[in-house]
Amino acid sequence: MKATMTxxxxxxxxxxxxxxxxxxxxxxxxxxxxxxxxNGFNAVVIENRVESEQVFSLIIRPxxxxxxxxxxxxxxxxxxxxxxxxxxxxxxxCAPKYQxxxxxxxxxxxxxxxxxxxxxxxxxxxxxxxxNISAPRGQFTLPKNNQPLLFIAGGSGVTPFRSFIQExxxxxxxxxxxxxxxxxxxxxxxxxxxxLLMNTMPHLKVTMIDTAQKGLINEQQLLDHCKDLEKRVAxxxxxxxxxxxxxxxxxxxxxxxxxxxxxxxxxxxIENFTIDNDAExxxxxxxxxxxxxxxxxxxxxxxxxxxxxxxTSGCRxxxxxxxKCRKKQGVVYNTLTxxxxxxxxxDIQLCVSVAAGDVTLDL
Amino acid sequence: MNKKAQINFQQLEQDFNQLRAETVAxxxxxxARYIRRxxxxxxxxxxxSRVLMLLCFFSLWFLMAGxxxxxxxxxxxxxxxxxxxxxxxxxxxxxxxxxxxxxxxDIASDAGSWKRIHNHEHHTYTNIIGKDRDxxxxxxxxxxxLPWRRKNCWQFLTYFNLSLMFEWGVAYHELAAERVFIGxxxxxxxxxxxxxxxxxxxxxxxxxxIFKDYLFFPLLAGPMFFFVLAANxxxxxxxNLWTSTIIFCGHFTGDVETFTEAECEGESKGxxxxxxxxxxxxxxxxxxxxxxxxxxxxxIEHHLxxxxxxxxxxxxxxxxxAIAEKHGIPYNTGSFFKQYGSVLKRIWTYSWPTNKPVPLKxxxxx
Numbered sequence: 001m002k003a004t005m006t007x008x009x010x011x012x013x014x015x016x017x018x019x020x021x022x023x024x025x026x027x028x029x030x031x032x033x034x035x036x037x038x039n040g041f042n043a044v045v046i047e048n049r050v051e052s053e054q055v056f057s058l059i060i061r062p063x064x065x066x067x068x069x070x071x072x073x074x075x076x077x078x079x080x081x082x083x084x085x086x087x088x089x090x091x092x093x094c095a096p097k098y099q100x101x102x103x104x105x106x107x108x109x110x111x112x113x114x115x116x117x118x119x120x121x122x123x124x125x126x127x128x129x130x131x132n133i134s135a136p137r138g139q140f141t142l143p144k145n146n147q148p149l150l151f152i153a154g155g156s157g158v159t160p161f162r163s164f165i166q167e168x169x170x171x172x173x174x175x176x177x178x179x180x181x182x183x184x185x186x187x188x189x190x191x192x193x194x195x196l197l198m199n200t201m202p203h204l205k206v207t208m209i210d211t212a213q214k215g216l217i218n219e220q221q222l223l224d225h226c227k228d229l230e231k232r233v234a235x236x237x238x239x240x241x242x243x244x245x246x247x248x249x250x251x252x253x254x255x256x257x258x259x260x261x262x263x264x265x266x267x268x269x270i271e272n273f274t275i276d277n278d279a280e281x282x283x284x285x286x287x288x289x290x291x292x293x294x295x296x297x298x299x300x301x302x303x304x305x306x307x308x309x310x311x312t313s314g315c316r317x318x319x320x321x322x323x324k325c326r327k328k329q330g331v332v333y334n335t336l337t338x339x340x341x342x343x344x345x346x347d348i349q350l351c352v353s354v355a356a357g358d359v360t361l362d363l
Numbered sequence: 364m365n366k367k368a369q370i371n372f373q374q375l376e377q378d379f380n381q382l383r384a385e386t387v388a389x390x391x392x393x394x395a396r397y398i399r400r401x402x403x404x405x406x407x408x409x410x411x412s413r414v415l416m417l418l419c420f421f422s423l424w425f426l427m428a429g430x431x432x433x434x435x436x437x438x439x440x441x442x443x444x445x446x447x448x449x450x451x452x453x454x455x456x457x458x459x460x461x462x463x464x465x466x467x468x469d470i471a472s473d474a475g476s477w478k479r480i481h482n483h484e485h486h487t488y489t490n491i492i493g494k495d496r497d498x499x500x501x502x503x504x505x506x507x508x509l510p511w512r513r514k515n516c517w518q519f520l521t522y523f524n525l526s527l528m529f530e531w532g533v534a535y536h537e538l539a540a541e542r543v544f545i546g547x548x549x550x551x552x553x554x555x556x557x558x559x560x561x562x563x564x565x566x567x568x569x570x571x572x573i574f575k576d577y578l579f580f581p582l583l584a585g586p587m588f589f590f591v592l593a594a595n596x597x598x599x600x601x602x603n604l605w606t607s608t609i610i611f612c613g614h615f616t617g618d619v620e621t622f623t624e625a626e627c628e629g630e631s632k633g634x635x636x637x638x639x640x641x642x643x644x645x646x647x648x649x650x651x652x653x654x655x656x657x658x659x660x661x662x663i664e665h666h667l668x669x670x671x672x673x674x675x676x677x678x679x680x681x682x683x684x685a686i687a688e689k690h691g692i693p694y695n696t697g698s699f700f701k702q703y704g705s706v707l708k709r710i711w712t713y714s715w716p717t718n719k720p721v722p723l724k725x726x727x728x729x
Contacts (some may be wrong), residue, residue, distance in 0.1 A: 013467070014571035014574050014579070015579065016469075016473075017467040017468060017469055019460075019465070023460050024406065025406070026460065027402045027406055027412075028407065030399070030403070031403065038460075039459070077725075082392045083390075083392040083393070083396070083455075084455060084456055084457055085458050087457075117407075285483075287483075287487075310451065310455045312457060312459070312462060314462065322459075
């Protein structure tokens with residue numbers, strides 16, 4: 001089997017010089033279906049629905065062979081803006097059962113103020129548009145038992161919980177679930193849906209907290225709202241600050257570490273990371289050298305882009321591995337794993353790597 | 364002609380940087396659409412040519428048409444797509460199939476090997492004798508910087524053979540430079556690749572190309588094996604002749620100048636731009652002609668801005684010529700026949716011992 005695979009790949013390469021026959025034929029296929037792509041999965045937008053001032057949902061019909069997903073997973077969505085392909089990762093906000101019945105999936109997305117992709121999606125993508133998506137991915141999924149659950153969401157981090165709760169309402173309506181949903185002076189998302197879900201799920205409790213009035217998450221507040229939290233399996237999703245704080249509190253309150261799961265939205269902030277000295281980053285192939293400033297850490301991807309090197313990039317948060325690049329030497333700090341690299345030659349992800357000293361890259 | 368000392372290199376640098384910035388700011392959707400359209404035309408032509416060749420059962424005219432169409436497809440692929448994509452001109456599109464890191468072209472030379480020798484060495488050290496191995500390819504004496512040898516007597520024949528076998532010359536270029544098969548290893552070797560790796564890459568790519576053109580498609584034709592084989596050889600030869608001829612017109616016309624290492628030591632960006640201008644020459648012609656040369660007909664513009672999408676050179680050329688005129692730098696351009704005539708003359712001239720310096724050299728004092 002493996003031998004045939006390698007042989008096929010060799011034949012493809014010999015005949016087309018491309019990675020696959022589909023890639024070779026992609027431009028021709030696009031004559032008939034303009035946005036069709038050989039890689040990933042093709043999909044059509046059914047509706048672009050406004051959820052709030054900054055948040056919208058894309059209702060999408062993936063091509064039939066899209067593999068389906070587990071509640072809590074995310075996918076990469078690709079769009080082309082002014083000739084440039086961009087890839088961004090979004091959580092699926094609907095139940096897998098919904099997809100099985102209708103063939104549709106939903107992505108709920110917050111517009112980033114300075115962003116390039118999310119405002120484009122909000123304003124330029126409409127029903128009937130063709131887009132490209134990846135297979136679903138992610139380990140942020142429910143355990144295969146019936147333990148009571150605690151969901152802590154921040155802002156648009158509520159999207160995977162909508163998926164969880166919708167799915168549970170259809171498969172396990174008796175499940176004990178408590179959702180604590182933090183918002184800062186904004187209207188909670190899916191406000192009309194929560195009461196309906198609570199009707200079908202007698203043991204579902206939804207607590208809305210406006211941090212502008214009640215303050216950021218703290219121990220007392222959590223205990224007030226959820227008295228039996230140490231018995232629950234906790235799922236956290238939202239901005240970095242909310243996740244780290246709530247994680248610390250839960251650990252202090254006696255929730256076991258392996259009962260806390262989290263999903264981070266957006267890259268981890270790198271402001272907290274400092275290096276001792278300014279350093280030099282050498283892009284060997286393009287013979288470019290740039291200096292990093294110790295007070296203003298930047299990812300290697302940002303540095304390469306500022307130097308106009310056009311590195312390949314994707315999700316910009318360490319998920320898709322498109323920006324993988326060979327490091328020749330030097331130590332980099334990975335903001336995702338919070339680990340320093342080895343000094344020698346290895347592949348690194350540019351979007352989550354910060355130079356921790358002089359670094360040479362094969363770029 | 365201006366003496367180099369009189370040129371304001373700072374101003375020259377500014378002028379070219381500004382032209383570059385203005386063009387880069389326009390690059391976007393139009394360029395993505397353009398290169399995808401060219402790829403579509405190329406793939407269509409290639410597929411039809413393969414089918415036409417197989418139809419040679421009915422008439423040998425199909426074979427002839429197929430051969431010409433395949434030559435066209437290969438020329439388009441090598442020049443306007445492969446060469447330009449491998450220069451990273453379309454990397455900004457973030458499309459994995461149109462990216463210098465992953466692209467592989469329909470030619471005997473391995474893309475990685477070509478990028479190492481051509482993109483880095485030839486484009487950085489353009490026409491510096493001893494540094495730019497593309498100058499004469501180690502086979503031809505194209506200036507009197509090199510001492511005359513007996514073999515130069517028949518270099519016209521060598522040139523003709525090189526043109527016919529051009530893709531193999533390009534494929535073997537790095538291996539020859541690194542003395543992989545023959546010759547004594549050079550002391551100041553900088554390649555990070557071992558001979559074994561270089562050999563493996565060479566044979567792997569060459570093997571795939573030979574398999575495709577000289578085995579797979581001829582075999583598909585069954586009893587017409589030799590006819591299709593001949594048509595494939597013909598298409599490759601036509602492509603070789605075309606690419607070689609265009610490239611020689613870009614660097615070896617009569618007025619193109621050479622430089623010494625000492626001259627270029629510590630040169631500024633402005634001086635680098637100046638050297639690129641003197642080391643290259645353009646061709647005039649219809650738009651379709653430019654596309655078939657991969658816009659290497661705008662060799663000067665390509666050498667000034669190697670990573671700008673090549674179809675933009677056409678519009679940049681008048682502006683580059685204006686900047687050249689403003690600074691009193693020669694802008695070497697002309698029709699194909701004029702330029703190619705001067706290439707042939709140059710090959711002939713340096714076939715023989717020259718004891719008088721070529722007139723242009725006197726302008727090269729730094």
